[in-house]
Amino acid sequence: MNLRVDWRASCSLVGTVVKWLAVAMFFPLALAVFYGDGVTTFVASMALAVGVGWSLERLDDDPDLGAREGFLMVALTWLAVSIIGATPYVIAGQGTIAQPVNALFESMSGFTTTGATVMKNIGFEDHSRALMMWRQQTQWLGGMGIVVLAVAILPELSVGGAQLMEAEAPGPGITKLTPRIAETARALWKAYLGITALEMALLYGLHLVGLAPEMTLYQSVAHGFTTMATGGFSPAARSIEYFSAAVQWLIIPFMVAAGTNFALFWHALNGEAEVFGKDTEFRFYAGVLATFSGLAAILLFTGAGMAETPTIGPLSGNLEKAVRHAMFQVVSLVTTTGYASMDFNTWSSSAQFVLFVTLFVGGSAGSTGGAIKIVRWLVILKSLKRELFTTIHPEAVRPVRLGGRSLDERAVRGIYAFTLLYLVIFFVAAMLVYFDAARVGLDLIALDAMSATAATLGNIGPGFGIVGPMNNYIPFPSTTKLFMVFLMWIGRLEILPVLVLLTPAYWRS
Amino acid sequence: MHVIIIGAGEVGSSIAESLADAHEVVVVDIDGERVDALTYSHDVLAIEGDGTSLDTLQEAGVEKADMIIASTDDDETNLVACGTAKTVDDPFTIARVKNVDYLETWQHAENQNAFGVDFMVCTNLLTAEDIVRVIGLPAAQDVDLFAGGTVQMAEFEVGAESPVADQTVMEADRFDSLTFAAIIRNGDVEIPSGETVIRADDRAVVIGSPESVQGFAREIAPNQTPSGNEDLVIIGGSDIGYHIARLLEERGLHPRLIEQDPDRARQLAEELPDTVVMQNDPTDAEFLAREHVDEADAVVAALESDERNLLVSVLAKQLGVRRTVAVVESGEYVDVFETVGIDVGVNPREVTAEEITRFTRELHTENVALIENDKAEVLEVEVDDDSILVGRPISEAVADLPEGVVVGAITRDGQFVVPRGDTSVESGDHVVVFVGRDALQAVSEKL
Numbered sequence: 001m002n003l004r005v006d007w008r009a010s011c012s013l014v015g016t017v018v019k020w021l022a023v024a025m026f027f028p029l030a031l032a033v034f035y036g037d038g039v040t041t042f043v044a045s046m047a048l049a050v051g052v053g054w055s056l057e058r059l060d061d062d063p064d065l066g067a068r069e070g071f072l073m074v075a076l077t078w079l080a081v082s083i084i085g086a087t088p089y090v091i092a093g094q095g096t097i098a099q100p101v102n103a104l105f106e107s108m109s110g111f112t113t114t115g116a117t118v119m120k121n122i123g124f125e126d127h128s129r130a131l132m133m134w135r136q137q138t139q140w141l142g143g144m145g146i147v148v149l150a151v152a153i154l155p156e157l158s159v160g161g162a163q164l165m166e167a168e169a170p171g172p173g174i175t176k177l178t179p180r181i182a183e184t185a186r187a188l189w190k191a192y193l194g195i196t197a198l199e200m201a202l203l204y205g206l207h208l209v210g211l212a213p214e215m216t217l218y219q220s221v222a223h224g225f226t227t228m229a230t231g232g233f234s235p236a237a238r239s240i241e242y243f244s245a246a247v248q249w250l251i252i253p254f255m256v257a258a259g260t261n262f263a264l265f266w267h268a269l270n271g272e273a274e275v276f277g278k279d280t281e282f283r284f285y286a287g288v289l290a291t292f293s294g295l296a297a298i299l300l301f302t303g304a305g306m307a308e309t310p311t312i313g314p315l316s317g318n319l320e321k322a323v324r325h326a327m328f329q330v331v332s333l334v335t336t337t338g339y340a341s342m343d344f345n346t347w348s349s350s351a352q353f354v355l356f357v358t359l360f361v362g363g364s365a366g367s368t369g370g371a372i373k374i375v376r377w378l379v380i381l382k383s384l385k386r387e388l389f390t391t392i393h394p395e396a397v398r399p400v401r402l403g404g405r406s407l408d409e410r411a412v413r414g415i416y417a418f419t420l421l422y423l424v425i426f427f428v429a430a431m432l433v434y435f436d437a438a439r440v441g442l443d444l445i446a447l448d449a450m451s452a453t454a455a456t457l458g459n460i461g462p463g464f465g466i467v468g469p470m471n472n473y474i475p476f477p478s479t480t481k482l483f484m485v486f487l488m489w490i491g492r493l494e495i496l497p498v499l500v501l502l503t504p505a506y507w508r509s
Numbered sequence: 510m511h512v513i514i515i516g517a518g519e520v521g522s523s524i525a526e527s528l529a530d531a532h533e534v535v536v537v538d539i540d541g542e543r544v545d546a547l548t549y550s551h552d553v554l555a556i557e558g559d560g561t562s563l564d565t566l567q568e569a570g571v572e573k574a575d576m577i578i579a580s581t582d583d584d585e586t587n588l589v590a591c592g593t594a595k596t597v598d599d600p601f602t603i604a605r606v607k608n609v610d611y612l613e614t615w616q617h618a619e620n621q622n623a624f625g626v627d628f629m630v631c632t633n634l635l636t637a638e639d640i641v642r643v644i645g646l647p648a649a650q651d652v653d654l655f656a657g658g659t660v661q662m663a664e665f666e667v668g669a670e671s672p673v674a675d676q677t678v679m680e681a682d683r684f685d686s687l688t689f690a691a692i693i694r695n696g697d698v699e700i701p702s703g704e705t706v707i708r709a710d711d712r713a714v715v716i717g718s719p720e721s722v723q724g725f726a727r728e729i730a731p732n733q734t735p736s737g738n739e740d741l742v743i744i745g746g747s748d749i750g751y752h753i754a755r756l757l758e759e760r761g762l763h764p765r766l767i768e769q770d771p772d773r774a775r776q777l778a779e780e781l782p783d784t785v786v787m788q789n790d791p792t793d794a795e796f797l798a799r800e801h802v803d804e805a806d807a808v809v810a811a812l813e814s815d816e817r818n819l820l821v822s823v824l825a826k827q828l829g830v831r832r833t834v835a836v837v838e839s840g841e842y843v844d845v846f847e848t849v850g851i852d853v854g855v856n857p858r859e860v861t862a863e864e865i866t867r868f869t870r871e872l873h874t875e876n877v878a879l880i881e882n883d884k885a886e887v888l889e890v891e892v893d894d895d896s897i898l899v900g901r902p903i904s905e906a907v908a909d910l911p912e913g914v915v916v917g918a919i920t921r922d923g924q925f926v927v928p929r930g931d932t933s934v935e936s937g938d939h940v941v942v943f944v945g946r947d948a949l950q951a952v953s954e955k956l
Contacts, residue, residue: 395787395796397771397778406779 005507009063010073013157014080015056017150021084022049024141025134028088032130041092042130049084056080065160068506071497074147074167078489081146082108085138088131095119095126101478108485110138111146112492113368115232115338115461116452117472118481122237129218132235136225142492143229143368144192144262152185161185167497177266191265192228192368199254200224203247211246219243227251230258230368232338232461239340239469240328241312248324248341252331256289259335259363259374280403281364285374288361289331296326296354305351310342333358336370338461340469352464356447359454359463370459370491372422376415378402383412421495422457429453429487433480440477452476456484457491511535511574512869513600515560515590516581517543519840520605523862524578525553528869531950535569560590566597574600578865584608588624595625603628603868605861607748630864636857637752640834643853644741644757644807649726650712650853651880655889655941659925660918661722662690662714662887662941664880665729669709673729679703684724686927687717688917690943691885698885698945700913714880716887716917716941718925742767742805742830744791744821745812746777749836749857753809758783765800767791791821794828803828810835815842822851885945887917890956894936897955904930913945914952 025046032038065073086107089097097106102118109116124132141149147168151161161181177184203220206212215223219235226233236242240251257265260282267275276282299305301323303316315322328341333355344355361377363369379400386398399406434449444466451463452473462469473481490498500506510532514521517538525536525547534553537560538544544555558565560579571577577594579587584606591602604626606612612631615623642652651664667674673681678689678701692699693712699705707713715725739762743750746768757764758781765785768774774788789796791812802808808825810818815838822833837843837854846854880886892898898906903916918941919926919934926932934940944952 393785393787393800395767395789395800397768397774397786397788399775399779401782 005068005072006060006064006066007069007072008060009065010069010076011056012058012060012063013065013073014076015053015059016154016156017053017077017146018056018080018084019050019053020150020154021053021081022046024137025049025088027137028130028134031133032128035129038088038092038128038130041088041128042134044091045084045087048087052080052084063156065157065164067163070160070163071167071500071506074164075489075493075498075501077147077150078111078492082111082485082489085111085134088134092128092131094128094131095121096474101481102474105473105481105485106135107138108488109456109461110135110231110233111142112459112488113139113142113226113229113231113336113370114456114459114488114491115139115226116456116467116484116488117233117461118474119472120474122235124235133218133222135233136222136231136235139229139231139233140196140225143231143258144189148185149189151182152189155182158182168493177263187266188262188366191262191269195254195257195265196224196228199227199250202250206244206246206250212244214243215247223251227254227337227339228258228368230255230335230337230363230370230459232332232336234339237470238343241340241342241470245320245324248328251339252327255331255335255337255339258337259285259331259367259369261364261366262368263366278403281375281378284378285364288374289327289334292330292334292354292358292361293323293327296330296351297323299348299351299354300326305348306346307348308346310346312342329355330358333460334361334369335363335367336458336460338455338469340462343468343470345464345468345470352447356451356454356464359451359458359460362458371454372419372458375402376419379407379412379415380419383416418494418496421499425487425490425495426450426453426457429457429483432483433476436477436480436483442475442477452484453487456487459488459491510576511570512576512578513537513566513569513571513574513594515577515579515587516605517547517555518580518582519856519858520580520862520865521578522547522551523859524580524865524869526551527862527866529553535574537565537569561586561593563593563597566590566594571597571600574598576601576603576869578603578605578869580605580861580865584611588626592625601627603630603865605630605632605865607632609634609748609752628868630861630868632857632861633748634752635860635864636749636836636855637756639860640749640753640809640811640836640855641756643834643855644739644809644832652722653887655887655918655939659718659920659923660716660889660939660941661719662716662917663722663726664693664712664714665726667707667709667711667713667729671709671729673707674709676707677703678705678707681707681728683728684717684721686918686925687715687721687725688915688928690714690716690887690915690917691880693880696884698880698913700915700943700945714885714887714943716915716943718918739806740804741765742802742808742825744808744810744825745818745836746770746773746786747811747813747836750809750811751777751780753811754781754784765802765805792817792824794824797824797828803830805830807832807834809833812836815839819846819849819851822846823849826850880943885913885943886949887941887943888953888956889939889941891939892934892936892956896934896936898934898940899936900933902931902933903928906934910955911948911951913948915943917941917943 025042029042032042086103089103097103097119105118145168147164151157177187200220203215204217207215222235240248264275300315325342329344332339360372362371362373365375382400390396400412430450430453433453437444448465452467455461455463512528512532512534514525514536517536525534528534529552536547536553536555537558539559541557544557547555556569571594577600579590581587587604591604594600609631612629615629649663649665653662689701691714692701741764743753743764743766754764754766763783767787769790771788774786778786808830810822812818818835822835825833833851834853835846835851837846837856840856840859843854843856897909916928919928920939
């Protein structure tokens with residue numbers, strides 16, 4: 001068979017990215033030196049990254065990237081980076097994540113900003129601080145996108161960059177902010193870096209003024225990494241519940257920001273702060289957050305939302321607590337961050353159902369959030385409204401408008417196709433997860449299987465029941481875990497760039 | 510004034526005709542036959558040649574020209590002709606364009622002199638504005654605004670069923686700030702007195718405040734003057750159709766637009782957020798019935814072809830649409846349209862010629878509207894101390910003016926002043942007067 005895809009070119013560029021991953025390991029290495037624990041782990045991992053990257057680069061001296069090679073490169077980059085990123089866990093040999101399948105699960109969960117964990121004892125007793133920070137850092141690298149970062153710093157990617165970013169960026173279409181794609185990538189990363197630094201400073205500031213005794217400098221950096229990436233990993237076993245109310249309130253707006261289109265921040269920094277009010281998607285996003293939060297808050301406040309009393313004490317009748325925990329959970333799940341300010345397994349099924357629905361909402365296009373994405377729901381709602389109108393007036397021509405722009409009909413069809421495909425994959429995958437668990441005698445209820453699938457496919461992290469926010473994914477058999485690695489991978493790349501690789505037409509002319 | 514007009518089509522000829530009396534007019538056209546025709550029909554010098562060529566312009570006397578009017582059917586020719594004239598001397602240049610983009614570019618330029626054009630007239634936009642004005646006052650045949658919109662002139666047809674038919678002017682005029690300027694009977698312009706009887710099939714020209722004109726419209730045609738939520742249908746997504754919809758949207762209305770070409774329909778739907786665009790054959794009666802086009806307050810036919818416009822307008826009338834307005838590209842068809850029952854035919858070229866003629870008279874008059882093919886004009890004049898009107902009651906001043914002059918309205922500092930026999934005009938006032946053609950020259954000098 002004559003392959004029409006220049007896979008060597010793609011692999012060579014994957015090699016370049018993998019090689020640069022070694023540079024990213026300098027930060028945990030520095031921590032390892034500082035805390036005197038895990039130096040060899042990171043030195044060995046860096047050597048491996050450079051070695052593998054360098055050998056892959058040899059495949060093609062002058063890689064020429066076309067449209068098809070772009071898809072392959074983006075898909076393989078995420079897989080390769082996750083495999084290399086798993087090596088510190090294996091080499092360190094600490095706890096459950098030393099086992100290779102678990103290590104890959106944890107690494108993929110990190111880079112795809114899912115935040116689902118297979119770490120049994122989260123904390124510094126079993127794991128070095130350097131290794132825990134690497135786990136946090138993988139999410140930050142994956143948040144704005146490895147490929148976007150690569151486009152920003154690697155000159156060899158400047159030509160096909162727009163397409164690479166298109167294949168990777170969450171949501172339909174990318175907005176070119178500047179004429180040069182590398183500059184756009186840099187602008188996005190600068191905004192990302194800036195807001196992350198701000199959050200770290202504010203979190204540590206709370207600690208310094210005494211409002212957050214547990215939020216040390218280490219914890220501030222760790223949580224800054226995973227909030228802005230909508231990741232959800234935390235070095236604290238009980239996630240954000242471990243920290244004070246002030247910390248929880250502070251993290252909410254940063255999660256909201258992480259689920260916002262970063263192009264808006266770029267415009268705001270250029271003095272056009274009014275874009276937030278004008279942007280249709282942002283207004284819809286704010287409305288969705290407010291609606292679901294309000295619903296959950298009412299349930300919690302009246303007591304109808306609780307099944308049992310949680311460790312943090314009763315919520316009913318306590319307005320501040322009810323609003324805070326409702327908002328925190330809703331914002332966390334809508335933006336696909338996956339932090340928890342309390343164990344929502346203690347919520348009643350009505351309140352849990354509100355959260356289950358939010359698993360499918362997702363962040364804005366051009367944000368770090370996963371799942372189906374706000375903008376797609378908005379377009380679907382608008383086109384359904386149009387459908388009602390054209391039923392009465394069959395000859396009416398009605399473009400679907402988003403803000404001032406009208407959408408191309410192909411884009412609308414693409415959004416329908418994606419959403420349907422997403423839901424089909426979700427139902428089929430949930431079934432497979434359920435069967436595979438039953439095969440090894442793991443007794444799942446439907447909501448557990450469905451939420452675990454939605455949480456991995458949507459890069460959210462926690463689900464309900466056995467995968468609740470204070471639990472982990474260890475009980476699943478290795479086959480299910482590998483399947484979930486696949487779900488996280490296609491979920492992060494929005495399914496199509498990966499699925500297209502599985503079609504014969506892609507490989508032939 | 511030495512005026513060079515480039516293009517002897519309908520627009521150029523019409524302007525030449527209205528300027529010929531008072532000015533030295535040279536017309537340039539590339540078509541020899543038209544040049545010949547013009548030489549014999551009007552007292553102007555007609556030259557055959559390309560108006561964009563320097564030689565031709567020099568032959569036409571561009572060095573001593575005070576004004577160049579480029580009025581051919583081709584936008585680019587008009588722009589280049591103006592630019593060319595500017596390389597020789599600095600005559601005042603007027604260009605006619607169809608494409609609104611050029612107008613926007615011209616308006617965008619700081620001194621409004623882009624392309625070497627000093628005044629630009631956009632045919633399509635003017636036509637759309639004209640139609641929107643007519644729709645705004647459904648019973649009117651023609652509506653013009655003066656003094657920045659404070660004064661309105663409107664021409665109404667008096668139907669047999671109209672309440673004012675067979676009443677005297679004094680009985681019909683129940684509005685304080687409204688003046689009966691003229692009655693047009695069988696094509697003749699008549700200046701009415703209080704005793705003049707208004708008959709069915711007459712046309713009445715009134716000048717007054719917009720509210721009083723609106724009120725009179727309701728009086729004269731009660732069931733044709735809806736207020737507020739008008740249901741308007743535009744047939745044809747031509748450039749003119751597009752601008753009509755856009756201008757209606759600006760007024761807060763939600764018109765419907767029917768366009769047959771799917772791509773054009775889609776494009777219009779994208780550009781007109783408040784318009785319901787429908788894609789179908791506008792002559793499909795079943796479709797029109799299904800969409801209740803018959804219940805529309807007005808239907809505007811703005812298709813590219815006169816014949817199809819006539820067809821859809823007649824069809825709309827037959828379905829029972831109260832009021833139909835049609836764009837008529839060929840001036841000679843306007844009468845045909847109005848004969849078969851189309852309420853108003855709007856000829857873009859006539860609108861353009863009117864606008865250009867109005868502008869050329871701006872040296873003295875602010876604004877002008879032509880009545881009944883130039884048989885009379887409505888002028889807006891800012892009076893100064895030399896005017897015979899200043900400082901004395903109107904009844905006295907009018908005695909010194911030729912017959913056939915009516916002072917229709919006065920505005921003072923933007924406020925409407927009702928002109929009555931004892932009203933005194935002050936220097937700086939804007940006066941809107943109705944003048945018969947014969948008296949025009951004499952009146953212009955004295956005001």
